[in-house]
Amino acid sequence: xxxxxxxxxxxxxxxxxxxxxxxxWRVVTACFLAAVILWLLNALNxxxxxxxxxxxxxxxxxxxxxxxxxxxxxxxxxxxxRGWKLLRNTLGLDIRPxxxxxxxxxxxxxxxxxxxxxxxxxxxxxxxLNAVLTDSVYFEFDRLITRELPLxxxxxxxxxxxxxxxxxxPATVTFRxxxxxxxxxxxxxxxxxxxxxxxxxxxxxxxxxxGPALVQTNVQQVQVKLQPREVLTRQITVTPTLHHFPPDxxxxxxxxxxxxxxxxxxxxxxxxxxxxxQVFADYRQLRPQDSTVQLLFRPLPYTVRAARIPASxxxxxxxxxxxx
Numbered sequence: 001x002x003x004x005x006x007x008x009x010x011x012x013x014x015x016x017x018x019x020x021x022x023x024x025w026r027v028v029t030a031c032f033l034a035a036v037i038l039w040l041l042n043a044l045n046x047x048x049x050x051x052x053x054x055x056x057x058x059x060x061x062x063x064x065x066x067x068x069x070x071x072x073x074x075x076x077x078x079x080x081x082r083g084w085k086l087l088r089n090t091l092g093l094d095i096r097p098x099x100x101x102x103x104x105x106x107x108x109x110x111x112x113x114x115x116x117x118x119x120x121x122x123x124x125x126x127x128x129l130n131a132v133l134t135d136s137v138y139f140e141f142d143r144l145i146t147r148e149l150p151l152x153x154x155x156x157x158x159x160x161x162x163x164x165x166x167x168x169x170p171a172t173v174t175f176r177x178x179x180x181x182x183x184x185x186x187x188x189x190x191x192x193x194x195x196x197x198x199x200x201x202x203x204x205x206x207x208x209x210x211g212p213a214l215v216q217t218n219v220q221q222v223q224v225k226l227q228p229r230e231v232l233t234r235q236i237t238v239t240p241t242l243h244h245f246p247p248d249x250x251x252x253x254x255x256x257x258x259x260x261x262x263x264x265x266x267x268x269x270x271x272x273x274x275x276x277x278q279v280f281a282d283y284r285q286l287r288p289q290d291s292t293v294q295l296l297f298r299p300l301p302y303t304v305r306a307a308r309i310p311a312s313x314x315x316x317x318x319x320x321x322x323x324x
Contacts (some may be wrong), residue, residue: 023285023308044185051133052089054120057097058139063192065105066144066214068178072137075116081127104142112136114166121284129262139183147185151222152302154190161231161263161305162299166191169204178217200260201310216322231305232269234262238279240295240314245283268303276301280313291316 053074059066075098079086089095098119100111113132121129151168155161173189175182190208204223211217238260240253258279264272278298286293295312 007088007222016234047077047080047082048086049130050086050123051076051078052086053077054079054089054124055092055097056096056100056116056137058102059102060066060102060105060141062144064144066178067105068140068142068180068214070301071139075113075120076133077120078130079124080130084242085126096123096125100137102139102141105139106143108138110136110138115255134170138305142180144176145179145182146174146176147182147190148188149185150193152188153224154192155263161226161265162193163231164226165229165265167225167227169225170219173209174218175211175215177211181215182214184299184312186302188301188302191222193224219271230239230266231263232266234264234274236260236262236274238277240279240281243280243282251316251319252306252318253281254309254317258309258311258314261310263306263308264304270304272303273301277304277307286316 001023005080037218053076055074056072058071100116100119102109102111113134113136116132120132135267142171150172151166153162154167169192175189191209193207204225204254206221207224209217209219226320236259237257239257242251242253245251260277260279262272262274262277277300279295280297280298281293283293292313295309297307297309300307
């Protein structure tokens with residue numbers, strides 16, 4: 001008898017799984033979902049104190065300044081509010097960011113976390129601000145300037161001037177970006193020919209114009225038409241200058257003078273000023289293992305198409321005081 005009773009109970013539990021009685025489990029599932037929804041609604045109606053990340057919106061003169069690094073987009077705070085409001089903040093639904101006003105954005109700066117309280121309180125809807133957990137937020141701005149520069153071909157991979165002239169359309173490109181980036185450029189912009197350029201039936205090459213980060217251009221590409229031309233070479237002797245060397249040191253370079261091969265087009269001969277071809281050694285790039293440093297060029301004048309230093313590595317030796 002006990003065995004028959006056990007079998008009866010087992011059949012009672014298994015019977016709802018049979019095809020005719022699957023509706024039983026649909027009812028059970030519906031009841032479970034209803035219970036979960038009621039529990040969730042009840043939980044969201046309660047009040048909680050928790051830590052959240054609240055969005056920020058920066059206000060500054062964006063016609064004259066540009067951030068040179070990403071501005072912090074959120075700040076950590078402790079708030080009290082109903083579950084509905086906290087869920088809305090987590091999902092980013094209809095959230096008004098807190099404004100951070102930078103009246104003098106030049107250079108770098110910091111905003112203390114406590115000074116953000118008025119903006120956060122004014123922006124929060126249905127949330128009570130208890131504390132700002134982020135100590136401070138940092139920013140860095142630069143002046144936003146515009147430069148219109150003529151185009152010229154960059155030299156080859158080996159530093160040699162390309163044996164053809166280029167006609168660009170448009171002939172100049174307008175660049176807009178941070179002053180610290182654009183002001184160090186020479187009075188022209190070098191265009192690099194791609195290895196597999198796109199061409200047109202009239203013989204022109206389509207070359208994309210891409211500036212560095214944060215720099216915008218008024219055109220995305222230019223047309224380049226190449227024409228063969230003669231390139232002249234002249235050997236000159238240059239004395240490298242020392243940069244970032246210890247001011248009280250007596251270090252010197254060996255050799256003290258180097259030969260530079262300057263390449264230019266014949267029509268630029270009368271305007272060529274070789275004194276503007278300057279070479280320097282940066283002490284910060286010194287290789288301690290052999291006490292050598294790579295020589296670098298200052299921006300070359302427009303009339304110089306390319307310049308090369310056959311022996312571009314020099315040694316740094318102790319000696320009499322050098323010209324810093």
